[in-house]
Amino acid sequence: MKTKKLKSFKELIVWQKAYKLVLEICKFTYNFPKAETYGLVQQIRRAAISIPSNIAEGYGRKHKTDYHRFLSMAYGSLLELETQYMLSIDLGYAKQSGTIKGLLKEVGGMSYRIMNPKQGIEAGKTIP
Numbered sequence: 224m225k226t227k228k229l230k231s232f233k234e235l236i237v238w239q240k241a242y243k244l245v246l247e248i249c250k251f252t253y254n255f256p257k258a259e260t261y262g263l264v265q266q267i268r269r270a271a272i273s274i275p276s277n278i279a280e281g282y283g284r285k286h287k288t289d290y291h292r293f294l295s296m297a298y299g300s301l302l303e304l305e306t307q308y309m310l311s312i313d314l315g316y317a318k319q320s321g322t323i324k325g326l327l328k329e330v331g332g333m334s335y336r337i338m339n340p341k342q343g344i345e346a347g348k349t350i351p
Contacts, residue, residue: 232282237333241275241297244326248304251323255316263311270304273297274330291338298334301327 232238248271252264274297281293305327311317 229282232279235278235282237330237337238275238278238282240326240333241278241301241330244304244323244330245271245275247320247323247326248308251308251317251320252311255311259316263307263314263316267304267307267311270300270307273300274304278334294334294338298331298338301331301334305331 229235245268248267252267255264277293277297277300281290281297284290284293308323308327312319
């Protein structure tokens with residue numbers, strides 16, 4: 224099977240979904256209390272923005288080890304974002320979003336499979 228060479232990081236499905244996640248997070252945090260403008264709002268948006276940014280930077284490095292390192296940073300930011308998302312809901316700042324939950328799961332799963340391709344095909348292994 225012949226694989227197509229991507230011309231840009233923007234063609235990466237994981238980047239596209241991570242980018243959409245940022246847009247959803249910006250909408251999600253729009254009505255947070257003013258007291259959180261420089262607290263949780265800034266922190267959650269920064270974590271979200273770093274996900275597609277690290278994916279893009281890793282793709283631009285052109286070495287597989289660098290790409291995986293940046294994907295690992297993006298995955299860490301995703302886990303940070305998920306924690307802040309849960310905290311926001313528990314604090315009553317917003318209601319759960321099925322779209323955000325779905326994107327967190329998709330981006331996390333895709334990133335994990337890219338970083339750990341063999342684990343994805345071994346029998347009996349579960350992938351986040």
